Amino acid sequence: xxxxRRVFVKAGGLALFSLGLDPLFLARAAYAATNRLAVYPSxxxxxxxxxxxxxxxxxxxxxxxxxxxxxxxxxxxxxxASDVVDLDGHFGLHPRLAALKxxxxxxxxxxxxxxxxxxxxxxxxxxxxxxxxxxxxxxxTPDGWLNRYCQHDREHQDTxxxxxxxxxxLPRILAGTAPALAIDDLxxxxxxxxQPAARDRLTRAFEELYAGSATGLLSSSSQEAFEAVxxxxxxxxxxxxxxxxxxxxxxKLGKAMLEIAQLIKAxxxxxxxxxxVTGWDTHVNQGAGEGQLAARLAELxxxxxxxxxxxxxxMRDVVVLTMSEFGRTxxxxxxxxxxxxxxxxxxxxxxxxxxxxxxxxWPGLDPADRFEGRDLxxxxxxxxxxxxxxxxxxxxxxxxxxxxxxxxxxxxxxxPGAISV
Amino acid sequence: MKYRxxxxxxLLGIGSPPMTARRVVGAQHAAPLNMTVxxxxxxxxxxxxxxxxxxxxxxNRLAYGPRPGEVDRVAAEGVMHWxxxxxxxxxxxxxALARRERDFRILDYDRGDLAGMYAEVQRExxxxxxxANGAADTTVTPRDQTARRLAGQFQELAVxxxxxxxxxxxxxxxxxWTNHFNVYFGKGADRFLTPDYIERTxxxxxxxxxxxxxxATAESPAMLFYLDNWESVAPGxxxxxxxxxxxxxxxxxxxxxxSFPPRDPEQQDSMRQRAxxxxxxxxxxxxxRELLELHTVGVDGGYTQQDVIAVARILTGWSIKRPQQxxxxxxxxxxxxxxxxxxxxxxxxxxxxxxxxxxxxxxxASLPATMHHVSWKLCxxxxxxxxxxxxxxxxxxxxxxxxxxxxxxxRAIVTGPDxxxxxxxxxxxxxxxxxxxSAVRAVAADPDTTPRLAQVVARLGEPLFQHVAPDGxxxxxxxxxxxxALLDRMNAAVALAAGKLPGVIVTxxxxxxxxxxxxxxxxxxxxxxxDGTMSENTKRxxxxxxxxxxxxxxxxxxxxxxxxxxxxxxxx
Numbered sequence: 001x002x003x004x005r006r007v008f009v010k011a012g013g014l015a016l017f018s019l020g021l022d023p024l025f026l027a028r029a030a031y032a033a034t035n036r037l038a039v040y041p042s043x044x045x046x047x048x049x050x051x052x053x054x055x056x057x058x059x060x061x062x063x064x065x066x067x068x069x070x071x072x073x074x075x076x077x078x079x080x081a082s083d084v085v086d087l088d089g090h091f092g093l094h095p096r097l098a099a100l101k102x103x104x105x106x107x108x109x110x111x112x113x114x115x116x117x118x119x120x121x122x123x124x125x126x127x128x129x130x131x132x133x134x135x136x137x138x139x140x141t142p143d144g145w146l147n148r149y150c151q152h153d154r155e156h157q158d159t160x161x162x163x164x165x166x167x168x169x170l171p172r173i174l175a176g177t178a179p180a181l182a183i184d185d186l187x188x189x190x191x192x193x194x195q196p197a198a199r200d201r202l203t204r205a206f207e208e209l210y211a212g213s214a215t216g217l218l219s220s221s222s223q224e225a226f227e228a229v230x231x232x233x234x235x236x237x238x239x240x241x242x243x244x245x246x247x248x249x250x251x252k253l254g255k256a257m258l259e260i261a262q263l264i265k266a267x268x269x270x271x272x273x274x275x276x277v278t279g280w281d282t283h284v285n286q287g288a289g290e291g292q293l294a295a296r297l298a299e300l301x302x303x304x305x306x307x308x309x310x311x312x313x314x315m316r317d318v319v320v321l322t323m324s325e326f327g328r329t330x331x332x333x334x335x336x337x338x339x340x341x342x343x344x345x346x347x348x349x350x351x352x353x354x355x356x357x358x359x360x361x362w363p364g365l366d367p368a369d370r371f372e373g374r375d376l377x378x379x380x381x382x383x384x385x386x387x388x389x390x391x392x393x394x395x396x397x398x399x400x401x402x403x404x405x406x407x408x409x410x411x412x413x414x415x416p417g418a419i420s421v
Numbered sequence: 422m423k424y425r426x427x428x429x430x431x432l433l434g435i436g437s438p439p440m441t442a443r444r445v446v447g448a449q450h451a452a453p454l455n456m457t458v459x460x461x462x463x464x465x466x467x468x469x470x471x472x473x474x475x476x477x478x479x480x481n482r483l484a485y486g487p488r489p490g491e492v493d494r495v496a497a498e499g500v501m502h503w504x505x506x507x508x509x510x511x512x513x514x515x516x517a518l519a520r521r522e523r524d525f526r527i528l529d530y531d532r533g534d535l536a537g538m539y540a541e542v543q544r545e546x547x548x549x550x551x552x553a554n555g556a557a558d559t560t561v562t563p564r565d566q567t568a569r570r571l572a573g574q575f576q577e578l579a580v581x582x583x584x585x586x587x588x589x590x591x592x593x594x595x596x597x598w599t600n601h602f603n604v605y606f607g608k609g610a611d612r613f614l615t616p617d618y619i620e621r622t623x624x625x626x627x628x629x630x631x632x633x634x635x636x637a638t639a640e641s642p643a644m645l646f647y648l649d650n651w652e653s654v655a656p657g658x659x660x661x662x663x664x665x666x667x668x669x670x671x672x673x674x675x676x677x678x679x680s681f682p683p684r685d686p687e688q689q690d691s692m693r694q695r696a697x698x699x700x701x702x703x704x705x706x707x708x709x710r711e712l713l714e715l716h717t718v719g720v721d722g723g724y725t726q727q728d729v730i731a732v733a734r735i736l737t738g739w740s741i742k743r744p745q746q747x748x749x750x751x752x753x754x755x756x757x758x759x760x761x762x763x764x765x766x767x768x769x770x771x772x773x774x775x776x777x778x779x780x781x782x783x784x785x786a787s788l789p790a791t792m793h794h795v796s797w798k799l800c801x802x803x804x805x806x807x808x809x810x811x812x813x814x815x816x817x818x819x820x821x822x823x824x825x826x827x828x829x830x831x832r833a834i835v836t837g838p839d840x841x842x843x844x845x846x847x848x849x850x851x852x853x854x855x856x857x858x859s860a861v862r863a864v865a866a867d868p869d870t871t872p873r874l875a876q877v878v879a880r881l882g883e884p885l886f887q888h889v890a891p892d893g894x895x896x897x898x899x900x901x902x903x904x905x906a907l908l909d910r911m912n913a914a915v916a917l918a919a920g921k922l923p924g925v926i927v928t929x930x931x932x933x934x935x936x937x938x939x940x941x942x943x944x945x946x947x948x949x950x951x952d953g954t955m956s957e958n959t960k961r962x963x964x965x966x967x968x969x970x971x972x973x974x975x976x977x978x979x980x981x982x983x984x985x986x987x988x989x990x991x992x993x
Contacts, residue, residue: 125608129889139707140714140892160904169882170905172889182905192912205966205983206911212958214988217902218850222988225904284550335551 044156045317045352045394048260048273048307049146049173052300052324053128054281057338058345059330059376060293061097062111062358066090069365073331076288077338083289087111091358095289096298099305100347107355108308108315110418112385114343114360116326116378120371122340124281127325131382132173134405145404146272147176149390152400159269160228166256166275174274179224186237186259190229203229235266246310249302253277257303261310264318271394280324284335304349316351319393319419323382329374330365342375346385348418352393359416380416383408388415470841472496477952478846479504481993482803483835484589486859492952504835507590508828510628518585524870525581527574527616532642532747535571535613540745542568572606573872575616576885577924580875581868583858594627594827595619596854597802599886600893601795602638602716604647606886610744611647615886617747618643631795631825632786635716639782640750642741648708648891651740653733655758656703704758709733711891717785719794724765731762735769735781792820796830798896803834805845806897812839847954847992850898853881855993856910860917860985863950866925874924881909907991914986918978939967939976946980954989 064070065081066089084092085101091113093100103109119136121127130136134145143151150163163180165171170182183189191206193199203226210222240262248254256275263270279296286293300322308315327344343363349355360380363369371377387410390396401410470478476495480487483504487495495503506513522528530538542564561569579596586592599619606615622641626634638644645651709732713724738757742748752775761771767784769777785791796816800808812834819833820826834840851859857878861868868874875885882901888894895901913922920927943963947955963983970976984990 123608125605125889133890139890140711140720141890142892142895168880169884170903177899179903181903190908191915193915201966202911202915202982205962206986208962209959209983209987210907212962213956217898218907218988218991221902221904222907225907228904229908284547 043317044269044271046264046271046273046319047389047394048275048318048320050320050322051128051132051171051173051274051276052280052322053124053276053278054324055124055127055326055328055340056280056296056324056344057282057286057293057328057341058113058324058343059327060286060288061094061297062087062113062345063092063094064090064113064362064365065092067365069330073365075332076336077286077291077332079288088358090362094294094297096294097301099301100349103305103308103349104356108349108351108353109355110348110353110357110359111345112348112359112380112416112418113345114363114376114378115346115380115382115385115416116343118378118381120342122326122342124325124340129172131323131325132171134383134386135407136383138407141406143176144171144173145386146173146274147178147180148404149394149396149400150174150178150180150272151176152403153394153396156269156271160224161231161263161268161270163272164260164263164270164274166259166273171274171276174272179221180272181228183259186232186262189232189237231266231268235262235268237262242306242310243312246306247302248306248310249299251299253299253303254306257307258310261307264311264314282328283333283337283339286332286337304347308349319348319350319352319389321385321389322347327376330370330376331374342371343378344376346382348385348389352419354417354420357417359418381408381414383410384414385416385418388412388418391415392419392421469843470846472500473953474846475500475841476503477954478841479835480589481847481859482840482849483507483593485583485592485855486862486993487952488862489865489949501836504590504832507588508628508832510588510591513588515587518582518587521581521585522578525574525578527571527578528620530571530616532614532617534747535616536610536745536747538564538568538571539613570872571616572612573875575606575619576875576879577868577872579619579885580854580858580878583854584861584868590831591628593802594831595624597799598623598627598634600888601798602634602644603888603891603893604643604886605889605891607889608647610747611643613747614641614643614646614744619886628828628831629826631791631820631827631830632783634827635786636779636782638716639712639736639739639778642744642748642750644708645739645741645750646744648711649705650708650736651744653705653708653737653739654703654753654756655734655737658737658756660753661755704730704733704737706730706733709736712736712785715892717794718765718788718790719797722788722790722794728764731764731769732781734758734760734762735764736778738775739778786825789817792817792825796820796834799830800834800839801896803831804839805848809839809842809845812837815839849993850902850991851993852894852896852901853878853883853906853910854885856991857881857913859993860914860990861925863985863990864917864927864981866917866922866927868925871924874922877913877922877924881913882906902991910991911986914984914990915982918982918985920978937973939964942967942973942976942980946984950981950984951989954992955984956989959984959987959989 059070060077060079063079063084065079065084065086071078079094083095085095085098086092087104091111100109117127117130117136119127119130121130126139129139132144133141134148135141146163150157156162157178160179160181163174163178165174165180165182167182168184170180174180191199191203193202207226210219210226214222237259240258242248242258242261248258253275260270260273260275263273277300280293282293285291288294304320307320311318323346324344326340326342328338328341330341333339363377363379365376367373369377383405387401387405390404391401391410391412392415396404402408473492473496476492477487479500480491480495484507542562545562545564583592583596602623604611604615604618606612618641622637622643626637642651706729710729712732713722713729714720718724738753740751740753740756742751754774757774759772759774762769764781764784765788769780793813796813797808799816800812804812815833815837816830819829823829839845857874861874878885879887883894916922917925917927943955943960946963947953947960963980966979966983967976970979
């Protein structure tokens with residue numbers, strides 16, 4: 001069944017595309033016509049992207065405690081070496097990320113330092129735009145790189161939960177023609193009514209309306225919508241209990257990670273998930289071992305640790321990636337904070353990860369090695385890391401990577417080496 | 422069943438479906454309009470459609486949907502006459518909207534006022550952060566609240582205008598140009614430059630000449646800031662002494678308010694050094710590229726990277742006076758690259774200043790590629806997501822005849838055969854803004870004075886003025902139709918019908934009067950809200966749903982909610 005559908009989409013889809021009919025629509029229609037409520041093979045690879053919006057200070061997150069410049073440039077906000085959770089003698093975790101140390105020891109956490117964009121903008125909105133569109137420097141790209149990945153990997157396009165973003169709107173990174181779901185609140189997803197009985201009745205009514213009267217994209221999308229609602233009803237999010245010992249922090253981040261874990265465990269076919277967290281723009285009173293940034297890092301560490309714990313064995317198929325639009329100045333500013341910088345650090349966690357290492361080439365903090373004399377230099381283009389995850393973890397076809405990152409030629413020799421081959 | 426679907430889809434894919442295919446297609450989709458299946462190459466006028474159907478089509482595409490009874494009124498007036506009147510908005514009395522606009526304080530503030538307010542809010546926030554020693558601070562000061570309220574008002578004003586204005590086609594065009602010449606409200610100074618941009622740059626020029634609109638956007642502080650042209654300077658330019666020690670504007674970096682400027686001369690010098698370093702170093706191509714790619718000739722317009730650079734060089738010096746105070750356009754001679762350039766084959770001799778930028782914009786506005794690109798987008802908005810060539814050609818011809826008079830271009834599109842062709846009727850899907858506004862109009866609901874209706878539009882995916890990329894909100898259905906969005910629309914529809922949609926006041930009756938039986942209710946909803954487009958399937962489903970509801974009020978609410986959230990109402 002699956003095979004014949006795939007063959008049809010490949011052969012028939014291309015022919016129809018040349019006639020002006022988008023094979024995407026066709027694939028969605030074909031999906032709708034087949035068996036509903038299928039169970040998805042639980043070994044499909046999953047990528048969870050977590051965007052730290054506001055430009056996280058990579059130097060206080062993953063502290064280069066072995067470099068004296070770090071201390072001389074940050075008299076007030078450097079994390080004392082005695083507080084740092086050492087990783088490899090040169091770098092260490094911020095103490096409030098201690099929850100991630102066991103993952104490092106178990107070799108399922110890798111860190112890419114000095115990673116960032118080839119574009120030098122220090123504008124939050126431009127840089128976030130570039131990191132989400134996957135085209136630094138180009139503003140007119142209509143879709144996000146995760147959506148382009150979904151467009152190119154048609155094989156897993158058989159569930160409305162294939163690409164899910166947690167938040168009120170679909171983020172730029174998932175904007176595009178491939179179907180993606182924005183879920184604000186898993187428990188409230190679907191039609192709203194005062195009582196469950198009224199809600200179910202309303203759902204059935206709309207489902208009949210759309211089934212009989214909708215055409216084209218309205219038809220296929222509505223079918224997906226009702227599939228999603230029905231599937232979620234089966235999953236029953238109100239009854240979810242995280243695994244024993246998985247202690248999610250309170251707040252939006254914890255909730256988003258919990259819901260992602262829940263969906264993954266429910267085997268509804270999630271392949272790509274996204275969430276974001278704000279509060280990283282620490283211009284004033286950043287703090288060192290304690291303070292503003294420390295509080296954010298504590299929440300992050302706790303959320304990631306809870307997530308990996310909650311998923312348990314399922315982590316063998318899951319990679320979590322953190323990203324941020326740029327880093328912050330090496331030298332602290334006059335307000336005990338840091339200003340917009342360039343390179344930052346990204347975390348890669350999960351079963352398939354070649355953990356226990358700091359990846360990328362560390363440029364050092366010497367004035368001569370800085371970007372524009374003030375910031376940590378970028379030695380790994382973020383697209384190289386993203387491409388590696390898509391190629392080696394998600395199984396994106398090698399030819400497809402060029403289309404996912406237009407204007408860029410991913411090269412395996414430049415991959416940071418985050419994923420075991 | 423699967424093969425029938427696939428078979429029909431195969432036939433759909435062919436450009437000109439033969440009669441047999443159309444009949445098969447007709448069997449699949451309940452044909453809602455009372456018309457005979459016609460051949461494709463016909464209808465040079467709305468004569469193949471009934472007067473009511475023509476009126477409905479015009480109200481769906483050239484307005485934000487009909488209000489109760491409006492289809493009949495426009496049909497009685499004659500749709501072509503109505504269109505003609507809409508093409509001269511200045512002659513349409515809009516008193517009701519004008520009275521409502523008085524509630525919007527944002528209209529009383531100019532750029533300078535808003536800039537001052539914004540600066541105050543930023544300063545207060547910084548002080549609070551310093552005082553609180555970096556701990557998370559969530560207090561909202563009254564000034565903060567005012568700033569946020571004004572931001573919300575600005576969005577709400579756009580929704581209210583769309584819902585209440587009698588100059589509907591004009592409001593549609595304002596929305597079109599707002600997206601074509603997109604500016605992102607959330608980027609720094611654009612927070613206080615955008616309201617003025619809409620009021621004084623877009624709105625006055627929305628139905629004038631394209632060239633004037635283009636030049637107005639190029640000179641607008643909002644666009645100059647948004648696409649960074651304000652800081653594009655010829656390499657090696659040095660600002661005059663008065664501007665040099667000024668640190669970067671507030672929205673980029675924050676100087677320490679307690680010790681600025683520093684008293685120590687050595688520090689002052691290093692500050693000057695840093696200010697010079699932070700000052701723009703060279704040309705910024707951002708606006709030049711989008712001017713060509715998005716605003717004028719389009720991505721296939723035949724320009725090269727060299728052209729982009731040349732355009733950027735021509736536009737060096739196009740800047741803003743005191744941007745952090747909401748200043749006007751200002752041409753900076755000292756920043757201008759006066760050398761010789763060549764753009765798309767046209768030579769710009771050296772030694773010119775601001776005038777060569779104007780010459781460039783006029784040239785771009787008159788290029789066939791621009792006429793084609795912009796006409797294509799207009800045809801996409803009015804006729805079909807995949808605009809027919811004939812339509813675009815008609816628009817370009819009108820453009821040439823009228824020297825780029827937007828009104829004449831639109832007139833050519835909406836009086837052409839493609840606009841009225843049956844295959845293009847109800848073939849588009851409403852954007853979130855169009856859906857919310859048309860729903861509000863269909864039940865004659867009244868937007869209140871809060872920004873909550875604009876928030877509903879935002880929730881459905883189209884937060885106004887907050888599209889980050891310069892291409893603006895898209896027009897094609899694929900951008901808007903996804904499972905989550907449809908569920909949100911259904912929820913919004915049900916809430917509106919129940920009088921519970923935030924931001925609108927729904928009068929109890931909505932024209933249903935004494936209708937009591939399910940059949941009566943369905944008939945009235947079909948006539949008043951769906952304007953006769955309700956399919957047989959929908960009639961059956963709603964009638965069945967109403968069967969066991971005893972309370973007529975509840976029954977009406979359910980019927981209206983299902984109608985507004987159903988597939989027919991998503992179409993335009």
